[in-house]
Amino acid sequence: MTSPISENFETVAPTEADAQLARESSRRLATHKLGRRSSVRIQLLDDSTEPETVAVPASALRLFLHLLTEMSQGNAVTLIPTHA
Numbered sequence: 001m002t003s004p005i006s007e008n009f010e011t012v013a014p015t016e017a018d019a020q021l022a023r024e025s026s027r028r029l030a031t032h033k034l035g036r037r038s039s040v041r042i043q044l045l046d047d048s049t050e051p052e053t054v055a056v057p058a059s060a061l062r063l064f065l066h067l068l069t070e071m072s073q074g075n076a077v078t079l080i081p082t083h084a
Contacts, residue, residue: 009079012076022069039057040055
């Protein structure tokens with residue numbers, strides 16, 4: 001049985017500026033070897049609040065790196081769970 005794709009799954013088509021930023025970001029992230037770590041800590045910076053450190057699964061950061069790589073090449077991306 002197949003189910004319709006949820007309206008919550010948004011396709012993101014990068015602008016040229018997005019692609020450039022994704023290129024720079026993916027290069028910097030790729031230099032960090034995640035190895036067999038189960039989680040990594042990332043720091044969120046916002047001009048209006050104090051920095052916040054968040055632990056995320058290393059697998060999610062690997063997926064994020066793939067997403068940035070695709071965006072850096074100008075490709076539109078959509079994240080869809082396999083059960084969808």
